[in-house]
């Protein structure tokens with residue numbers, strides 16, 4: 001049932017009427033999935049998406065990628081980890097279990113999004129939430145192919161890139177759910193913001209190439225790309241310089257807070273990148289670098305949706321539509 005509750009907490013006429021018996025019986029479900037809860041679930045989903053990137057990194061960095069040597073079962077005759085695979089089995093199986101936590105949060109987010117009346121506003125929160133929900137089985141499948149290809153570095157890279165795309169989309173959902181207003185800017189300035197985001201996507205993609213060429217394969221016998229890790233690290237860093245330069249231009253030209261926040265996160269992440277490179281890739285720093293990559297995606301997507309067209313009739317936010325459902 002559609003319940004056009006205000007995200008800002010203003011109940012609709014529908015809400016003030018006495019609820020039917022089935023709603024009273026499942027009152028807890030209606031409370032948990034009320035439209036007003038979208039803001040919280042969208043943030044929870046973003047935290048869960050970032051967390052699964054970090055736990056995925058733990059799998060790779062502890063060489064536990066084949067701790068469950070098959071998929072969808074963990075071992076040929078069981079879905080759960082077996083003692084002969086030791087701590088690696090526990091780590092890989094634990095990461096598989098986390099998918100269910102993320103799925104539960106995403107289902108709740110999607111149900112809330114369906115109850116929000118955002119007709120006319122783009123992108124629609126329900127479309128975003130649906131893509132994020134469908135991203136979970138897609139990622140489970142890519143994760144399965146990762147195992148079945150014995151951690152092929154290009155499939156491992158695709159697995160991380162898909163997570164990064166979901167993090168960016170989840171950030172847009174958070175913006176829409178909270179009704180964060182866009183700064184109206186000229187076409188040229190919007191182009192700069194888009195180019196900056198594109199450069200960040202290239203940085204992240206090149207990062208996965210560096211990883212696929214480096215020592216942390218996820219299993220001691222896993223294949224590598226064969227590229228020179230030093231050379232690809234330099235190409236990765238060069239793309240970072242370009243992204244940082246574009247962000248600095250945004251800070252100066254747009255005087256935007258979102259650009260400033262992105263710049264700070266990029267510089268911190270860049271420093272971690274240089275440090276881990278010079279120190280021979282210690283596990284702790286590499287994990288921090290992955291969390292940083294996720295945060296760069298959050299800040300980059302926030303920057304992207306922080307600007308809108310400079311026209312007299314700006315697109316309404318979800319929160320505005322909640323107040324004036326048409």
Ligand code: HEM
Pocket residue numbers: 057157160203204205206207208209210211212214215216233234236237240266267269270271272273274276277281286289290292293296
């Ligand atoms: C905005 C800044 C940066 C972002 C967003 C970024 C992002 C990433 C990503 C997504 C990965 C792949 C992680 C994986 O596949 O598990 C990666 C790996 C890597 N990055 Fe960066 N990076 C940045 C800056 C730097 C800088 C300045 C350096 C310095 C050389 C650097 C060095 C590395 C290295 C050596 C790896 C491979 C780590 C491994 O083998 O596990 N990064 N980066």
